[in-house]
Amino acid sequence: MTLSELCIRRPVMTILLTAALVLGGLAAYRQLPVAALPRVDFPVINVSATLPGASPETMAASVASPLEREFSTIAGIDTITSTSSLGNTSITIQFVLERDIDAAAQDVQAAIARTQRRLPAEMTTAPSYRKVNPADQPVLMLALSSPTLTLSALNDFAETAVQPKVATLPGVAQVQIYGAQKYAVRVQVDPNALAVRGIGIDELQRSLAAANANTPVGTLSGARQQLVLAANPQLPDADAFRGLIVAYRNGAPVRLGDVATVLDSVENARTASWHNGTRAIVMAVQRQPDANTVDVVDRVRNLLPTFRAQLPPSAKVDVVNDRSTSIREAVEDVQFTLGLIIALVVLVIFLFLRRLTATMIPALTVPVSLIATAGGMHLMGFSIDNISLMALTLAVGLVVDDAIVMMENIVRYVEEGMPPFEAAIKGSREIGFTIISITVSLVAVFIPILLMGGVVGRVFHSFALVVTMSISASAFVALTLTPMMCARLLTHETHKPKEGWFGRILEGGFSAMHRGYASTLRLALRHRPVMGLVMIATVVGSALLFQAIPKGFFPTEDIGQITVSTEAAPDISFPAMAERQQEAARIVAAHPAVADMTSAVAIGGNSVNTGRMFVVLKPRSERPPAGEVIQQLRRQLSGIPGFAVYMQPIQNLRIGGRSSKSQYQYTIQGLNPEELYVWSGRLERALNDISILQDVTSDLQLNSPQAYVHVDREKAATLGIGVDQVRSTLYSAFGQRQVSTIYTPTNDYQVLIELAPKYQQDDNALSRIYVRSGSGKLVPLDAFASVQRTAGPLTVNHQGQLPAVTVSFNVAPGHSLGEAVDMIRQAEVEMALPPGITTGFAGTAQVFEDAQKSQGLLLLAAVLVIYIVLGVLYESFIHPLTILSGLPSAAIGALATLMVFGQELSVIAIIGILMLIGIVKKNAIMMIDFAIDAQRNQGMSPREAIEQACLLRFRPIMMTTVTAIVGTLPIAVAHGAAAELRQPLGLAVVGGLCVSQILTLYITPVLYLYMEDAGNAVSRLWKRRSAAAPEAPHPVPGAE
Template sequence: MLAIQRQPGTNTVQVADAVKTMVASLSGQLPASVEVNTLYDRSVSIHQSVNDVQLTLLITLCLVVMVIFLFLKNLSATLIPSLALPFSIIGTFTVMYLMSYSLDNLSLMALTLSVGFVVDDAIVMLENIVRHLEMGKRPMQAALDGAREIGFTILSMTLSLTAVFIPVLLLGGIIGRLFHEFAVTIGVAILVSGFVSLTLTPMLCSRFLRPPKEEHHGRWYEATERVYQRGLGLYERSLAWVMDRRPLALVFSAGILAATAVLFVLVPKGFIPTEDTGQIQGTTETLEGSSFDNMSDHQQAVAEILSHDPNVGHFMSSVGGGTMNQGRLSIRLKPRNQRLPADEVVRELNPKLNSVPGIRTYLQVPASIRVGGRPTKTQYQFTLQSADIDALYDNAAKLERALRGLPTLQDVTTDLQIKNPQVSLRIDRDRATSLGVTVQQIEQALYDAYGSRQVSTIYTPNNQYWVILELLPEYQRDPTALQLLYLRSQTGKLIPLTSVASASNDVGPLSVNHSGQLPSVTLSFNLPPGVSLGAAVNEVQKVARQTLPSTISTGFSGTAQAFQASQQGLAFLLLLAIVVIYIVLGILYESFVHPLTILSGLPFAGFGALLTLFIFRTELSVYAFVGVIMLVGLVKKNAIMMIDFALDAERNEGKSPRDAIIQACSVRFRPIMMTTMAALMGTLPIAIGWGAGGESRRPLGLAVVGGLAFSQLITLYVTPVVYTYLDTLQHRFGRRARRASVEEPAAAD
């Protein structure tokens, strides 16, 4: 078997294609009896995943354009915001090319997500210009007035949404490297769309939109318009009812905030979802001290079962090359449409393979991203360290027995192998010296007999062969054969080995593992169906505290360690994203209060995202957490559109805060619904999880869809309530400040 691995920084698909081309060119030079088969090709699953993401991107484009048409009911008006899509994507591709980014799963997913967001600014611009057209203005004047009126709103929406991804760029570790290109891609797409909405969209509106009096509408237009007007009337009546009961709305908001905290505890936590790449890795293990022949026989029995499984396409089975009592399996499954999902295949194969007596088989679906750790038989690792080897080994065995009893773990195993049968040889140095035999001679004789000493090389015209010196296999397996070994003393006599050394049967370790220069034992485990990594980590830590003494240090390694680090880093990232948006909004509005009103919808977004994950029994993984962070930038769009209009009505029309915000909600209802539906349709295909790699994308889509659907509905009512309360609070503090400034000069006089 020949294993080929790409160098860091190179493209997997390009390397795989080059290898295939090279193999094809060499196949003509191989003998006819030699057949070359590919056991595992990572580029195949990458091709499938990229193709499926491209299909998802196309479906998303169609859904978003359909939403725009349903609301605007006009082909030319639909094309205007739709043009923001290709311009944004082309501009993003340009930046990706300049930064030497590759078109991978994450960058394509970022483009897919951005499809639902990049049209938002163009929709808001178009809708406002159409509103001015309905006032009787000419297209050119309507475009100028509408763009001037809504320009600051679009600028606020664009900059605040882009600011969400600034903390992602500063994030270190595996998560930072993973999502760096994702953040840049979606951030650039949003910035380009904002620029297009402020420049190209008004120009197209001035050229291609016609005044309502010049348009002739059919029955379908009138029917859909009646539906919209009824919806608007229902919203206005329900909003008036809520505004008359503002304290009840605050109580409801507090309840949602408390429920969000409860859901955060209840939702299972995970790291990176496992992808079905059509590959399964396995490790087999027999009793300590098993011979190579015994291990080979058991391995062949396991291979026989695999060869008859209908889900298995090809597999590789090997023993040796490492620990003598362990073997390896590399299983390549059939295409997706001809087999069960990889996780189900593992659950189906486990009882079959473990029915073979004398051998234990551990199967696992390889992680999509490998994160450090030592090679182990199962996926997640927990390492114990201590300078006291005896205490370490005793307590490791106790902890292993305790972990085997946990229902949240399965396939608990260890790398501790200290019961390997061995023959201990004790040299009588005084007697050996008296007989003229040195310790070095004894060691050389044992190595000649049981080692693999190369004593010569035979050269032929086409090859060379090593000559290995060792005992025949039947003598190697028999400890009494030591009596047949003789040593030549300095006087030339042959001295029996048993006359200068005594042999005794014993057990000992196959190896002594170290971590950080200290002896260590690594326990590893898999997760049963329905159990999250977060729950398993908590259970392991709890049992370890109850079982182990303080002299033994513990810690997770590999994927489990990266999971722990990600939980702390992502929580800080979410907080930092909120702070960054607050600062950006504070600069734009020159106020400390209005950003609070805009961000008041965040708890509802978090509640919707967590509730959706809980209902669909999906873990709060890294992808889902990134979706929650994206929601921080998305949910404030409704509030920005409302507050900008309300502030303008207060300043220019002299309306009260209550009347201004109610009018803003009514006028902005159409663009709010359009942008919300466009964002939902843009994320829905990802939430469904179509195609290869859909398992990893689905949590992000579910979080965004759930958070948007719930928060965008509730903020239509809660944001006006918060706006009026904070406005009252601001005026109250303003009066106190003015009163204090008047009293100070009076006191001085």
């Protein structure tokens, strides 16, 4: 007894099993998380270190290099990159996908501890690490502003009330404050006043530190009681510091206010942020790798009522740059598309069958299969995202096929006069193997995807498994619920019911199609050589189109957010940079497509000549595509003199840990920094000459002006002055040195010392700096040191512990990443780089280049796996080739459609072609399976068998193909959120099905006859050879 017969005879069992699947799936669906993409983030840890006032070269040599050497001993590292700027070092460690990030974090922490003793003694704060990708965009930004409160007060609220609570939420990696204005007491020293009084700036620094100490003083313990000793509290603000006595001269006290201007200021006055043109404190929330964006945003938003209740009435918290908005919109759009596709598929079935009962039987397969798949998704830990929903959407056109094939076979016997119960048993037994063959061979298409590694494999593992679970569920329903319903719901009728006028038109049209196909099929079978040439032409054509079509990676999404990087000359002052940044921000905010904008200068440890803008666009229905908005803004912003602007749309899929101003990255490395800088400049100019590249820029800025202080060591030694004493004095004068800390119950604030701003404007100020000599006298610095103007790098970058320069670029509209990669490689060859210089793409471009090498292999592997599966199922070497004969025509249709609509052959399109492989061969299986059975069991000739198979299976073939096309068409023409991600797949499937549907109906039967002839010829040859072989001699009894 087959499974179908068991379910036909036991309807209660079948209904209850189906109900259990549905209820379990519904319960699981409610628990599925919502995301943009499957969890594909590389484990990334970012280590940051600060040494205020240290040059980029000093940070790279004394901080970055020791840490990198220690990190390189950790297992499972993919890449290590670092960026060292003025006073800051940021090291990004990207691990392989399989590495557990929590275990990696422990290894990083241990490595930092081991390196601590080799770091500069002046580093008052140890390096810190966070589980965050610094190149990843914030998932949410909060802007604090007030017309009355100071920025320092807002910053204090952000640091003490908001940041700690948000940072401890599950999934949050860090909360950065852009434009931080943390309170500090700033001591701006007048060097002339110090000189007159014979006080060195180093002495002033030590006096300040000693006067504001916060050390324990002990306890008094008596026989009956204990007293805790307390001394004078710390000085709380600038007013208290002004009266501080720092020295005595001629018996009179010298107060701090006599030699310096003491201000209530901020720690870093050279950074700022704005929200829609208003100064604000902006908090950027970044998620941990693999954390769910929607969950993180929801947790932060749940805290907003508490934050708003704590703020004074004059202050407000605005939510800006919510990345979850686009994710929710995309999911809602795909869910609507899914519902639309289900309705269209059911309508197509009804138009073919024109009976409500007959339509309901296969249509019920769709919701049951999809809901059951939700249960499997929950067990596999998947989410509701663009990829999984795209898989479910595509599955709609597939899951109904098995039920259609099953019901059509049963209905055929019912219409011949057989009782529905008997027809269900016979029809299901006859078609059961076909359904299993279709399902197993379709699932086999996705085996290569499941074996794919890297980030692309991670993205599409869920796609392959969701489609596999849907198809498997539909096969189960087709073998159980569908025949049971046919046996119970179909009526025993020998004639079709009377059709209405609409039904007669449809049936007449289909009958005309059937007659036309019958006559053209016989014509094709009579002219087999012509069809053979057509088949060869499809093979050649598909190969040529595959070579000609532009290659891409993931389609560029339009999620309604743009990031803008700005850059001015390295020697620009902070006020000048802030003015230009605001001018650019006003131009951006005035664009009719812009809804919200956040702007900042010198954030994240970057220099004052850099800025960022985070732009939120209006809904898609109210604006042009983001790419057009970027092109329009690029033209408008080009008029700002000495100001470079780089724009790119924010993407849900970000690969790599290095931030760049443009979307794609190309890295040059070398052992010799001078040689590296020369060749990187040449390569950057060569890339600028490539017409299809835009926004070509480098992270190397060599023209940063520097004042090099050359100490004459002999003179200094004669005076009893050490070089370290000189460095310390310079640091106190120009390094914004932290000399003391003011502790409060809620926060701590720094006391900073520096020369007054008017003495920091040029290198002449060095002549006013005095150093205490060994004899106790103050000696002017220019007595034993000189100043030389030089130029050096604004940042020093490493990759894999070697000096590196990263050139980033965007691809011009109408061109593909594949074209750009090829042209860059060609430019590299023409330059003839020396042996010490190595190059390579990074981030997304690197993954694309790796994926390009395996695309053809992936398609061949899918075809080979299907061939093996079909060969096993049909016990034949030749008929799997017959079944696969429609693939070249499908490839032509898919590739041609993509080219007509201006789409690249992206990874998404490749997955669509893999889907085609599974869909197209289903039609051939229905024909070949019937023909083989007719030959073996009914004694038909190959010509009669294949002709009858084609004509009898024409209706289910048309139904399954039309439902597949209708089920995919809304994806191909979608214009909703994240539609760019889905369109290539939809276009490939629709185009491939339309072309292959026409050609396969003729090529497959012709190839079937060719294969039968070839098989018979081989059999005859084998028999002749067997008959001609000499008979082996028989042993003679008793010979031994």
